[in-house]
Amino acid sequence: MRTAPHLTWALTPDSVAAKVRYPQMEKETVTLPRTALDHIDSLFRVARNLTGRDSDAEDLVQETYTRAIAAGAQFTAGTNLRAWLFRILRNAHIDAYRRARTNPVDGGFDDEFAADTTTMASEPLRGDAELERLRGVVTTDIEAALASLGVDARAIILLDLEGFTETELAETLGCAVGTVKSRLARARSILRERLRDYGS
């Protein structure tokens, strides 16, 4: 059975593509420290949960390093390389989705949360039933529920899971440090909502 082709690799903005088409051949442009490779597993994990497919995740990580290498001169030594790389990954993923327009995350973080602002506190009491459902969810349930979230809701949960600090999350997601906690709490709340459809 043939698998549906994936499109992420075809969705890079033209301007970036023209500049970094085969950057591995441009020796002089590689100014990133070797430690950038230390983050590849983490980038791949997050990319995998953002894209939902191994091959798309590989493409997204490739694209992330491609952009990072092309923009290496803009990286300031001593600043947070991890947050910088993940910000590039997030932007590359959003660029791809905006072009594909096949995913419910088009609207990004704000649009996603605009539709879910009533999920915190004002909802009816959750209790043992939800707890039991959560205990019954399996990997595929969690991945499916994550996939139903907006890009930044998904990203903030995944990056938090990778051990990002509030400052790193703010830097990666391009928001104020003061809003990180509430964003994360809202994202987790929405994820729980989605998980109600799974487990039993």
Place this chain on the structure above:
Amino acid sequence: MDCTEERIHLLDRRRGTLTGELRARVASHLAECEACRREDDVDRELSLALHDRLPKRRAPEALRRSIERRLVGEPLRVSRTIRRTPMALFAAAAFVAVAAAGAIVSWRPLGADPMLAEAVNDHLRVVYSDHPVEIESGGIHQVKPWFTGRLDFAPIVAFAGDDEFPLQGGAVAYFVDRKAATFIFKRRLHVITLLVFRSEGLPWPVLAKHVLGGARGTLESSRGFQVLMWKEADLGYALVSDVPPADLQALAVKIAGGT
């Protein structure tokens, strides 16, 4: 007291990162609010589910090596694809002889586009070989099983050949650093080479604007040959020939299952 404001801090409280007055305030609220205690229990279960049940994936080794090479500024290492068989050596010798005679002007170094160069080189080995196929075609159902045991993947090719593009046969070759299934089609007197290989870890072009059924590919030309490359699932496809681009694209659509 505003439960929403307190619940924002529950995660930090469980992680022990709340301090001072805020920690005391949240603790006090939890002591009084049953709803928030339940909320805390459920949120803790979510943390456990995320931590314990999401796979701890690692980046594939090929991807890691590819990125590592790029970070140290090394050009992509391309292993030679000449197979050490009499036929392949003959093909290589023939190619060198023709090149030296000037029929082929340049062996372009693997400069800006290593995959493009590799695809054309592989096609030239087919063209200049007296016996380009290792399995003569009695149909796709004879050619595809022949690859079993010769490759570490199963080449997916939906198109079995037709009157416009008859399938001549297949062979095993190398594409960059990996084995490739080679399918040879004809278009009138022109040879068309299809290479199928694992796609991971290769520097794929980032733009793919040519629609090939459900896939999208990149059409480029090099040394007078047209090269159409695309990916489906975990496999990469490179179609090379000197036929007009429209013919190549028509065959690609058939191969990609778009007909």
